[in-house]
Amino acid sequence: MYSCLEHIEESMDRFLDEYGKLPILVEVEIEHKCEHCDQVAVYKVIEGMMVEDEDEL
Numbered sequence: 001m002y003s004c005l006e007h008i009e010e011s012m013d014r015f016l017d018e019y020g021k022l023p024i025l026v027e028v029e030i031e032h033k034c035e036h037c038d039q040v041a042v043y044k045v046i047e048g049m050m051v052e053d054e055d056e057l
């Protein structure tokens with residue numbers, strides 16, 4: 001989900017509520033709107049990698 005700076009906490013809380021997974025932030029490269037308002041999004045909230053999930057090296 002996309003978020004502006006103002007709504008980053010809301011977005012991370014919502015991500016945790018919806019997916020029960022640790023969110024991480026990546027900078028938005030393509031212009032996109034915040035999901036909480038109409039401002040331009042600065043960050044995209046994505047699922048963080050769990051270290052134990054992909055441990056095949």
Ligand SMILES: [Zn+2]
Pocket residue numbers: 003004005006007034035036037038039
């Ligand atoms: Zn916003």
